[in-house]
Amino acid sequence: MFLLAMRGLRTFFPEAKDRTRSLPTHLEFQFLVSGLTAINIVLLATPANDEVFWQMVRIVVLTTVVMTAVNMALFWHERRTHPKQDDAGPNLTNL
Numbered sequence: 428m429f430l431l432a433m434r435g436l437r438t439f440f441p442e443a444k445d446r447t448r449s450l451p452t453h454l455e456f457q458f459l460v461s462g463l464t465a466i467n468i469v470l471l472a473t474p475a476n477d478e479v480f481w482q483m484v485r486i487v488v489l490t491t492v493v494m495t496a497v498n499m500a501l502f503w504h505e506r507r508t509h510p511k512q513d514d515a516g517p518n519l520t521n522l
Contacts, residue, residue: 429467436460453502454495461494462487 440448440456465487473483
């Protein structure tokens with residue numbers, strides 16, 4: 428189910444457009460990916476539902492927020508260290 432959900436999410440956010448995606452759109456994508464991952468982790472870690480429901484919800488929310496923050500920090504770092512590669516300049520000498 429997780430892989431199908433990720434594949435469906437990638438249809439709305441194609442990987443080919445990751446470099447040109449705006450910051451709010453990328454934040455939305457990272458939040459959704461983190462949420463799916465957190466839900467998957469909680470469901471796999473507690474298959475017998477031994478945890479209280481609200482405790483599981485807190486774990487999902489906390490994991491989603493932390494993962495989104497880490498992914499956005501990595502995204503910003505990548506954008507700073509690797510500027511847009513599709514910008515060839517006016518005379519195409521930067522290829």
